[in-house]
Amino acid sequence: xxxxxxxxxxxxxxxxxxxxxxxxxxxxxxxxxxxxxxxxxxxxxxxxxxxxxxxxxxxxxxxxxxxxxxxxxxxxxxxxxxxxxxxxxxxxxxxxxxxxxxxxxxxxxxxxxxxxxxxxxxxxxxxxxxxxxxxxxxxxxxxxxxxxxxxxxxxxxxxxxxxxxxxxxxxxxxxxxxxxxxxxxxxxxxxxxxxxxxxxxxxxxxxxxxxxxxxxxxxxxxxxxxxxxxxxxxxxxxxxxxxxxxxxxxxxxxxxxx
Ligand SMILES: [Zn+2]
Numbered sequence: 001x002x003x004x005x006x007x008x009x010x011x012x013x014x015x016x017x018x019x020x021x022x023x024x025x026x027x028x029x030x031x032x033x034x035x036x037x038x039x040x041x042x043x044x045x046x047x048x049x050x051x052x053x054x055x056x057x058x059x060x061x062x063x064x065x066x067x068x069x070x071x072x073x074x075x076x077x078x079x080x081x082x083x084x085x086x087x088x089x090x091x092x093x094x095x096x097x098x099x100x101x102x103x104x105x106x107x108x109x110x111x112x113x114x115x116x117x118x119x120x121x122x123x124x125x126x127x128x129x130x131x132x133x134x135x136x137x138x139x140x141x142x143x144x145x146x147x148x149x150x151x152x153x154x155x156x157x158x159x160x161x162x163x164x165x166x167x168x169x170x171x172x173x174x175x176x177x178x179x180x181x182x183x184x185x186x187x188x189x190x191x192x193x194x195x196x197x198x199x200x201x202x203x204x205x206x207x208x209x210x211x212x213x214x215x216x217x218x219x220x221x222x223x224x225x226x227x228x229x230x231x232x233x234x235x236x237x238x239x240x241x242x243x244x245x246x247x248x249x250x251x252x253x254x255x256x257x258x
Contacts, residue, residue: 014042017104017133019095019126021086021118023052023065023078024169028182029139030108032155032162032201034072039157044074045102049091049125050118054083056171064169071165086118088125095129104133111138111204113145127206136206142181149202152193159186159199 016037020026026034026046034044046069052061062078069076079094081087099107107130112123119141130136140147155162166179173179186199193200 014040014106015102015104016042016044017098017102017107018044018046018074019098019107019109019122020046020048021050021110021116021122022055022083023048023061024068024166024172024178025110025119025141026108026139027068027072027162027165027169028141028178029110030137030153030201030203031068031072031165031182032158032186032199033108033153033203034074035158035161035165036153036155038073044072045077045098045104046072046074047077047079047095047098049079049081049086049094049122050083051078051080052083055175060171061169064171067168068165071161071168084118086121086125088121091121091125092128095125099129099133106135106137107133108137108139108203111140111144111147113147114141115143115145119143134207134209137203137208138206139201139203140185142176142178147202147204149189149192149204151203151205151208152189152196152200153203154193154197155186155199155201156190156197159183162186 014037016034018026018030018034020029026048034042037044046065048065051058055061065076065078077098079091081090081094107126109126109130110119110123112120112127114120114123123138126136137151138147140149163179163183166182167173169178183199186201189200189202190198192202
């Protein structure tokens with residue numbers, strides 16, 4: 001397991017952990033959310049479990065993941081487990097170790113209903129390893145099945161950057177048009193999220209803590225960041241201060257209730 005770049009966690013920043021089976025999965029599922037969160041100084045760590053050998057050259061895929069992490073301003077951990085054969089217990093141990101180090105407020109992972117065995121195992125591993133994390137959100141991907149979202153993130157401001165992010169995974173774009181998938185899925189989900197936005201990412205929470213407005217994020221963020229988060233989405237045209245999602249409402253979940 002190797003990390004790029006070195007750990008650099010701020011004490012007053014919202015911490016997000018994305019766990020993905022393969023190098024491009026996290027960007028496909030929640031790249032827009034991560035780009036939005038970066039605008040609000042969130043600290044993101046992406047943990048990729050498999051080495052990616054079944055989908056192309058391992059060195060190239062690792063390089064593509066590093067380029068995407070730089071674009072996201074995220075830390076990247078590539079665990080190097082065998083592609084298409086991610087073992088459950090080692091995956092749990094790796095994610096437990098990452099969670100202990102990162103102490104995320106929100107973990108994002110594949111939805112468990114998926115035709116790819118690695119995606120299913122990754123979701124199961126996170127459900128065990130993230131037992132003490134207050135917020136777990138499932139993201140969707142091209143191989144998700146029966147995904148019924150209830151939580152939306154407005155990604156209008158970053159849709160082009162999300163597509164560019166997907167295109168950094170050159171080895172995968174040459175196999176299938178994942179960039180087109182990202183755009184059309186965001187448009188499709190944006191229709192569900194109307195009238196808040198045109199493009200959206202959609203999530204299904206496995207666990208989500210709601211806290212009273214004004215008390216949220218106490219102890220985890222400074223007041224300027226809390227204010228910025230509170231205004232995120234509320235300022236969207238048509239949102240009338242009541243955005244359907246809003247990164248604010250996802251991020252505004254507070255820290256672990258003890
Ligand atoms: Zn995958």
